Amino acid sequence: MTPHKAARASPLSREQRLENRVLAYTGQGAEHVIRRMKGFRVQRGVYRFLAVRAGVVGDAPTPAALSPGPR
Structure with missing residues (x-):
């Protein structure tokens, strides 16, 4: 409803x-729920990256992929 x-x-x-x-x-409550769901999505991505980096999930990345870029 608008x-x-x-x-x-x-x-x-x-x-x-x-x-x-x-x-x-009522829209404020819905926005808070969406924000919390996005927070879980971000956490899931970070944990998945750490699992891949540790070699737990999928192929282990190459050392060049793990090195930080130029600062």
Whole structure:
């Protein structure tokens, strides 16, 4: 659901403003859930990289791939 939008000629009524606040409040919870899911995705990628680097998963990378780039 999308929030109500005010125009210069017709500002929002009190009820429309309250509906927008309810939408913002419920959307905030959804955004927090998405943020937490993305955090798990980042952690999964880091752990997978460390497992590959240690040779636990898949082919072990070459030493050139492990060396840090120029600083």
